[in-house]
Amino acid sequence: SSELTQDPAVSVALGQTVRITCQGDSLRNYYANWYQQKPGQAPLLVFYGKTNRPSGIPDRFSGSSSGITASLTITGAQAEDEADFYCISRDRSGIVLFGGGTRLTVL
Amino acid sequence: EVQLVESGGGLVQPGESLKISCAGSGFSFGDSSMHWVRQASGKGLEWIGRIKTKTNKYATIYAASMKDRVTISRDDSKNMAYLQLNSLTTEDTAVYFCANSLSAVIDSWGQGTLVTVSS
Numbered sequence: 001s002s003e004l005t006q007d008p009a010v011s012v013a014l015g016q017t018v019r020i021t022c023q024g025d026s027l028r029n030y031y032a033n034w035y036q037q038k039p040g041q042a043p044l045l046v047f048y049g050k051t052n053r054p055s056g057i058p059d060r061f062s063g064s065s066s067g068i069t070a071s072l073t074i075t076g077a078q079a080e081d082e083a084d085f086y087c088i089s090r091d092r093s094g095i096v097l098f099g100g101g102t103r104l105t106v107l
Numbered sequence: 108e109v110q111l112v113e114s115g116g117g118l119v120q121p122g123e124s125l126k127i128s129c130a131g132s133g134f135s136f137g138d139s140s141m142h143w144v145r146q147a148s149g150k151g152l153e154w155i156g157r158i159k160t161k162t163n164k165y166a167t168i169y170a171a172s173m174k175d176r177v178t179i180s181r182d183d184s185k186n187m188a189y190l191q192l193n194s195l196t197t198e199d200t201a202v203y204f205c206a207n208s209l210s211a212v213i214d215s216w217g218q219g220t221l222v223t224v225s226s
Binding site: 033035037041042043044045048049052054086088089090093094095096097098099100101 | 142144151152153154157168170171204210211212213214215216217218219
């Protein structure tokens with residue numbers, strides 16, 4: 001399959017830890033990249049590869065991967081983390097695959 | 108600071124064509140693959156395609172759903188990337204983003220330009 005599957009919505013209590021997952025066969029061979037998108041804004045890269053967090057992204061954002069599942073973990077979620085999160089990867093031909101997005105609500 | 112600025116969106120009629128531009132600055136444009144992604148209102152992100160660098164012979168690849176109607180090009184002398192959209196339908200109404208690729212699959216994004224297809 002060339003698809004990436006995400007849960008449509010996830011919620012977390014303020015200050016707690018939340019994991020956002022992404023599943024797809026391509027993740028056996030390629031790492032997921034994770035993007036945060038707030039309303040009316042462009043997506044923002046928050047984690048990519050095995051261990052890479054772009055400059056300026058808080059260290060409460062981390063990523064992991066096992067088999068066909070990639071995860072973005074937010075440890076100590078803040079109100080400003082409320083957003084849509086997308087995973088993307090690629091297949092062998094270079095086609096870029098997008099997950100459907102997960103809406104994170106911080107309660 | 109990386110900047111990507113799209114332009115050329117607007118209102119077009121069904122069946123028409125449109126060429127959207129993307130101006131890049133603050134990074135080595137010629138060393139960066141360039142992508143186009145779109146997002147319909149209230150919907151998720153949809154990848155359109157990508158053009159590689161001169162070193163990689165400006166190779167392009169497109170999403171299967173759009174490859175018959177789109178062309179991505181670039182002019183490194185102007186730090187510009189372009190998206191040509193043909194035979195537009197109302198389903199092509201969306202915000203169109205350009206994005207670059209240096210380290211991650213996609214690194215930075217422009218703010219997008221709105222294309223509205225309507226009669």
